[in-house]
Amino acid sequence: MSADRTPQRTALVTGANGFLGSEVVRRLVDEGWTVLALHRPEADLTALEGVETTRIACDVLDGPGIADLLPQRLDAVVHCASSTSLWRRMGPEQLRTNVRGTRGIARLAQARGARMVHISCAAAYGQHSGVIAPETPRIGRNSPVTFVRSKAMAEIEIERGLRSGLDAVVLNPGFMMGARDRKGWSRLVRLVAQRRLPGVPPGGASFCSARAVATAAIRAIGHASRGARYLIGGVNVSYAGLAREIGTQLGHRRFLRPVRPAVLNAYARMEEAMAPLLGREPDVTREAVTLLSGNTYCDGRAAQSAFQLETVPLETMVADCIEWMRASGQL
Incomplete structure (x- = not known):
């Protein structure tokens, strides 16, 4: 090897076949990294097609099994694996x-x-009446929503690791939207397309693109202080405004309006009762109604400055999601 050649860096990406994970993998490969793509053995790997990676089929809970499949030299780990149910x-x-x-x-x-x-995620801060900022108290571990509570508790694990010598950075993005989203806001697109919702929750949130979050994750590897935490914002919009944009791009004339949580909870109970019979997760749940009846707006200016992030317009995020759903036969 010549003296001026930089050794190739190796990164492990967990949840590599997912919405964000596949974006991180693609970006790392483009930047010359050797990428180890961790995924469940039964996972759909469509999102990784055409990307040169070393795929590691192992459950994220099998720590010893993963360790046995990894090289001793590892420069970075980007932990995207998560249950978002x-x-x-x-x-x-x-x-x-x-x-x-x-x-x-x-x-x-x-x-x-x-x-x-x-x-x-920004939701890990818990429900707050105002805009979530870096100094906002993190109360997510007391949330009645299991997803929020689990993400807050996962951050506690990172904090414990930091105290024992772990070199880690935490990113708290708002809600993400875009292409290759199978389990997130693509559900709302499908529900709007099928005219299945009686309305939308009264809250709103910051929406960002997976591309922006992937950019932040990669730049955080070498350009963030140990123990740093960054909120990643984007476009602030009410859920009614998001549904209106989706409806407009789908060519609908009737737009969804905010309705009382009690109305959506009644619909969610019906969805939850039918889901086991249909062999799928419900598209609307009571926990979703609880989470989305409040606001998850966040101040992402620090991350935007530190990582030079561009704000992707809401129209583009929605268009990317719809285009991908149509191309993959989901619409």
Whole structure:
């Protein structure tokens, strides 16, 4: 090797086949990294097609199994694996994946001496009446919503790791939207397209693109202080405004309006009752109604400055999601 050639860096990406994980993988590969793509053995790997990676089929809960499949030299770990379900029935599994899984990955990163970028979410701060800022108290571990509670508890695992020598950075993005989204806001697109909703919750949130979050994650590997935390904002919009934009791009003339949570909870109960019979998760749940009846606006200026992030317009995020859903036969 010539003296001026930089050795190729190696990164492990968990949840590599997911919405954000696949974006992180693609960006790392484009920047010349060797990428180890961790995914569940039964996972759909469509999002990784055409990307040169080393795929590692192992459950995120199997720490020893993952360690056996990794090289001794590892420069970074980007932890994207997460259960994002908002169905209470999935709570026990979700807590195991998000909390115990994060604990195991943190230990693995520390053992390999790797910088860990943990992808959390702004919702992990818990419900607040105003805009979430870096100094906002983090009360998510007391949330009645299992997803929020699990993400807050996962951050506690990172904090414990930091106290014992882990080199980690935490990113708290708002809600993400865009192409290759199978389990997130693409559900709202499908529900609007099928005219299945009686209305939308009265809250709103900051929406950002997976591309922006992936950019932040990669730049955080080498350009963030150990123990730093960054909120990643984007476009602030009410859920009614988001539904209106989706409806407009789908060519609808009737737009959804905010309705009382009690109305949506009644619809959610019906969805939850039918889901086991249909062999799928419900598209609307009571936990989702609880979460989305409040606001999750966040101040992402620090991340925008630190990582030079561009704000993707809401229209573009919605268009990317709809175009991908149509191309993949989901609309």
